[in-house]
Amino acid sequence: LQSTGSSGINAEYGQHYYITNNLSSSTMKCLLFVVALAAVSFAEMGPWCYDGCTTINEFGSGEDSSLDDIPKEDKFCSSATIKRCALGQTCNSFEIRGTGDVTVGDVESEGQMKMTHHYCGTAEDKISDEVCSSIEQEMQKGWDDMPEGAGFTVTNVEADCDENVEACSEDCVQMDNHPDWEAHPSAAALHQISALLIAALMAVWGM
Numbered sequence: 645l646q647s648t649g650s651s652g653i654n655a656e657y658g659q660h661y662y663i664t665n666n667l668s669s670s671t672m673k674c675l676l677f678v679v680a681l682a683a684v685s686f687a688e689m690g691p692w693c694y695d696g697c698t699t700i701n702e703f704g705s706g707e708d709s710s711l712d713d714i715p716k717e718d719k720f721c722s723s724a725t726i727k728r729c730a731l732g733q734t735c736n737s738f739e740i741r742g743t744g745d746v747t748v749g750d751v752e753s754e755g756q757m758k759m760t761h762h763y764c765g766t767a768e769d770k771i772s773d774e775v776c777s778s779i780e781q782e783m784q785k786g787w788d789d790m791p792e793g794a795g796f797t798v799t800n801v802e803a804d805c806d807e808n809v810e811a812c813s814e815d816c817v818q819m820d821n822h823p824d825w826e827a828h829p830s831a832a833a834l835h836q837i838s839a840l841l842i843a844a845l846m847a848v849w850g851m
Contacts, residue, residue: 690729692817692827694762697721698740702758705746721762723825726817729764735816736765736809740776742783744801755798757783767811776805 700718704710711719729735737760746755761779780803787798819825 689731690733690764691735691813691815693727693729693735693764693812694721694725694817695727695729695764697725697762699760699762700757701739701760702756705755706753720821721818723822725762726822726825727764728827732766733764734767734811734813735762736767736769736811737762738771738806738809740779740806741804742780742801744784744787744798746796746798748796765809765811767809769809769811771805771807771809776803779803779805 699721700711700714702709702711703714740759740761742757742759744755744757746753780801783803784798784801787801790797
């Protein structure tokens with residue numbers, strides 16, 4: 645048997661150490677690069693927003709307010725509607741004022757409702773008459789679909805909507821109302837991060 649000299653062992657160990665150390669260093673650099681890109685991708689997104697949320701701000705008939713009778717979930721946006729808007733978008737809101745004939749027994753009075761709708765859009769958005777008309781139809785349908793035992797009916801609903809939106813670009817969500825909410829990456833962000841990780845792994849495997 646021929647023994648391997650110490651110089652050969654040292655050379656082999658040195659080569660193994662160089663390759664391993666170089667690979668570890670390259671891997672770390674790639675991972676840091678991915679983290680940096682991911683941070684940039686998150687920074688280059690729009691504000692947190694209530695998206696697809698409608699709140700009731702005023703509700704009543706005649707001179708009487710019935711807002712206290714409205715469930716809390718109808719007066720505040722839920723955590724489920726919190727969303728990160730896309731880059732270039734703003735958190736928009738506009739007011740909807742509705743009126744209708746409220747009949748309780750044989751007594752008829754004018755009912756009033758004021759709502760605010762929140763969504764991701766652009767600061768230049770305009771609420772057209774067609775959009776407001778469709779909201780009016782949905783409001784009337786909502787009253788028509790009430791159970792028979794509701795004790796009142798609402799007819800002849802009319803809606804008036806703000807043409808211009810209120811555009812918010814920061815601090816648009818009332819976080820005090822969502823103490824248990826945690827931010828989660830959007831599907832687009834997760835896809836982007838996955839693509840970056842795959843690219844990094846391919847770079848490491850190619851070394």
